[in-house]
Amino acid sequence: MVDDLLPTVRGKLVYLHSAQNNEFWSALLEKAYAKLNGSYEALKGGSTTEAMEDFTGGVTEVIDLKEAPNNLYSVMHKSLKKGALMGCAVETTSKSQREAKLSNGLLMGHAYSITGLDILRNGVKLVRVRNPWGQVEWNGAWSDGSSSWNRVPDEKQRLDVEFGEDGEFWMSYEDFCRCFTKLEICNLGPDAVEDDDVSTQWITSLHEGRWTRGCTAGGCRNFPDTFWVNPQFRLILEEEDDDPDDDVVGCSFILSLMQKNRRKQKVKGQGLLTIGFALYKLKESVAPNQTLKKDFFLYNQSVARSKNFINLRENSQRFKLPPGEYCIVPSTFQPNEEADFVLRIYTEKRAETGELDEETKQTVPVAPEPVPTDDENENDKKFKKLFDQLTGEDGEIDAFELRDIINSVM
Structure with missing residues (x-):
């Protein structure tokens, strides 16, 4: 939602404007775009x-x-x-x-x-x-x-x-x-195309994921010890293209890896990460939804990959591969870099996609939380009272107050 208060200098619009003085749709659209990304500066x-x-x-x-x-x-x-x-x-x-x-x-x-x-x-x-x-x-x-x-x-x-x-x-x-x-x-995806002819439309799928430090942010193939922990996605290509003019037989598709909300992070000093992806041919011995472990990537080469790792919002590329089952591994270039991402797959023919993710179960019995004694409850009350005295009305401790507390205790 935007209002019609637009930034001006000496009565003239600062940014996007029409040659006609009474036409404002472009400036209002730009304001909505700026609000979506956090600020006008984020659009720079x-x-x-x-x-x-x-x-x-x-x-x-x-x-x-x-x-x-x-x-x-x-x-x-x-x-x-x-x-x-x-x-x-x-x-x-x-x-x-x-x-x-x-x-x-x-x-x-x-x-x-x-x-x-x-x-x-x-x-x-x-x-x-x-x-x-x-x-x-x-x-x-x-x-x-x-x-x-x-x-x-x-x-x-x-x-x-x-x-x-x-x-x-x-x-x-x-x-x-x-x-x-x-x-x-x-x-364009099928929702944006007016033509009802299915043969002229891409078949699309979208998967969201996240690279998390120490968990799923393994970096690129240069880091074999951690590369396998990156999110993994399965792609099953079944039907070949109907293109008599093309000498190469196979299944065409476009793979797009996009990092999310990075413009919003500009204000926090966080820029775009360097991202890319690799595709691996899966053997019949690999069970459905089984994530690939370190050894698989050590002894198997990728059959296709992004041309390079780039620090743009999106890294996308067109491929043509024989029918079969593949694993897509999106990653940042360096390990332990955190970001949300979207993986989109556009195929000429129908294909099956999904995330490779094994079900995990907790087998270790969880010990019950210890019940505090009366002495421990009394200590908690004393600490709460002391904290309230030190923090005052704002309920917060700043760096100077923290220094005084540590000095008095130590």
């Missing part, structure tokens, strides 16, 4: 992926276009069909490069969105990109006014291409991968 610094996830509940994957997989265009096409949001950017290496305009018309450090894909009859793969500014566009091949369109007038009409400074432009897939450095795909 972020990423497109974090915003897309918070407003849709989806799972985002970040792809380095310099190391793009061979089937990326197919992945992008399937993602758009599933209603995914896609963004791209030319990453910067210094603050001075932000919003710097390149000779090809693209802006560095600027967030673009991808609004369409198409393959022309001559085999050229195109990507439609939009600058949210509504101006400043790509000026290379297939851009507005490019001679490339003169060779395919019927295709230009089919795609309803309009030349104008509206921020939206077409470019070839090859130029897209060459000029942009990062692609972000926010995959």
